[in-house]
Each structure stands twice: as structure tokens, then as C-alpha cells.
Amino acid sequence: EDQVTQSPEALRLQEGESSSLNCSYTVSGLRGLFWYRQDPGKGPEFLFTLYSAGEEKEKERLKATLTKKESFLHITAPKPEDSATYLCAVQARQAGTALIFGKGTTLSVSS
Amino acid sequence: GAVVSQHPSWVICKSGTSVKIECRSLDFQATTMFWYRQFPKQSLMLMATSNEGSKATYEQGVEKDKFLINHASLTLSTLTVTSAHPEDSSFYICSANSQGRGNQPQHFGDGTRLSIL
Numbered sequence: 001e002d003q004v005t006q007s008p009e010a011l012r013l014q015e016g017e018s019s020s021l022n023c024s025y026t027v028s029g030l031r032g033l034f035w036y037r038q039d040p041g042k043g044p045e046f047l048f049t050l051y052s053a054g055e056e057k058e059k060e061r062l063k064a065t066l067t068k069k070e071s072f073l074h075i076t077a078p079k080p081e082d083s084a085t086y087l088c089a090v091q092a093r094q095a096g097t098a099l100i101f102g103k104g105t106t107l108s109v110s111s
Numbered sequence: 112g113a114v115v116s117q118h119p120s121w122v123i124c125k126s127g128t129s130v131k132i133e134c135r136s137l138d139f140q141a142t143t144m145f146w147y148r149q150f151p152k153q154s155l156m157l158m159a160t161s162n163e164g165s166k167a168t169y170e171q172g173v174e175k176d177k178f179l180i181n182h183a184s185l186t187l188s189t190l191t192v193t194s195a196h197p198e199d200s201s202f203y204i205c206s207a208n209s210q211g212r213g214n215q216p217q218h219f220g221d222g223t224r225l226s227i228l
Contacts, residue, residue: 043219101154
């Protein structure tokens with residue numbers, strides 16, 4: 001069964017304190033892994049797509065990496081505006097275009 | 112960039128009422144749109160895949176007669192929650208692949224908060 005597990009469930013950081021979020025997945029043939037940011041009461045906002053192990057993507061203070069079993073979202077020197085829930089999703093080859101989401105990591109950054 | 116618009120953003124209604132939610136792709140055509148449901152502190156759960164010009168594909172456990180989906184054009188899909196009850200209260204979110212291609216990331220609407228009294 002295709003599955004996505006994110007950890008930790010919640011993370012509190014001080015401004016400037018770098019950390020990483022984990023997304024472990026099991027899927028029968030990975031088509032793509034996606035990271036989204038979700039603010040309260042809003043839909044998910046697309047951040048990154050990773051397609052193969054070893055791939056990395058960067059955007060401002062965020063960097064996403066991918067291995068054959070997991071993905072990390074590294075946050076460097078976070079700011080309070082980075083506070084949000086970060087969602088990881090996978091797309092399996094045999095599932096068409098449907099996404100399977102993890103439960104997310106809620107990040108709180110205090111100044 | 113790709114934009115998906117969802118309307119309304121918030122609905123409060125009495126039990127037994129039917130509620131229609133619209134999902135539009137604003138700057139691209141989407142032959143396929145997706146409807147998700149999200150409970151507080153839970154993951155997004157796919158309810159159904161909406162296909163333009165054909166019947167929607169529902170996930171296991173989702174009642175097709177309860178959640179009616181219509182995808183009559185390349186830019187509009189609607190979800191109607193029929194005879195809604197308090198247990199149907201949730202956050203409903205739609206998405207579509209940018210450029211209408213399956214290997215592109217899905218872009219999401221801002222969701223509809225449905226509260227049934």
C-alpha cells in the first residue's frame with residue numbers, strides 16, 4: 001500500500017534556527033514527490049517537485065532533497081513568516097495523477 | 112503562474128440542504144480536476160477525480176450519490192454535497208494539474224469550509 005509519513009508532527013524553532021522536516025514514503029514506483037506549504041484556512045501552495053533520488057531543489061530558505069525512501073525539507077535560518085504546515089505528497093506511476101499526502105508538519109517560528 | 116479558484120470559501124447551512132462548490136482553472140485548461148477533503152489536523156484525502164466530459168472516478172468509501180461531481184467544461188468542475196448532514200462538515204479543496212498535464216504539479220484552490228448545523 002502506498003503510504004506517506006511525515007515527522008515531526010509539530011516543530012517549534014527560534015528565528016534563525018535551521019532544521020529539517022522528514023517525509024518517508026513507500027510507493028510502487030515513484031512518479032514524483034511534491035512539497036506544499038499550507039497556511040490555516042487556505043489550500044496548499046506548491047513548493048517543489050522531485051522526480052529521482054539525488055535530486056535537490058532550492059527556493060529562498062528552503063531546500064528539498066530526495067532519496068529512494070525519503071525526502072527532507074531543509075529550512076535555513078527560518079523567519080516567522082515561514083510558519084505554516086508543510087505537506088509532502090507522492091504520485092505513484094500506477095495511480096495516475098492522484099496524490100497521496102502525509103499528515104504534514106506544522107512549523108512555528110518565533111522571533 | 113497557474114491559478115485555481117474555488118467558490119464559495121465558506122458555507123454555513125442547515126442539515127438537509129444541498130451545497131454546490133465551484134472549482135475553476137483561471138489561466139489554463141484542465142481536463143482533470145481533483146476533489147479532496149481535509150479534517151482538522153489531518154491529511155488531504157482524495158475523494159474523486161473529475162474528468163471533463165465523462166463520469167467522475169470516486170475513491171473507495173466515497174458515496175457518488177452523496178457527492179455529485181460535474182465537469183462540463185475544461186475550466187470548471189463542481190462538487191454538490193446533497194442533503195448535507197453535520198458529519199459532512201469539513202474543508203473541501205479542489206486541484207488541477209497546471210497546463211493540464213498529469214506530470215505537472217497540482218495547484219490547489221483555497222478551499223471551501225463547509226459547516227452543517
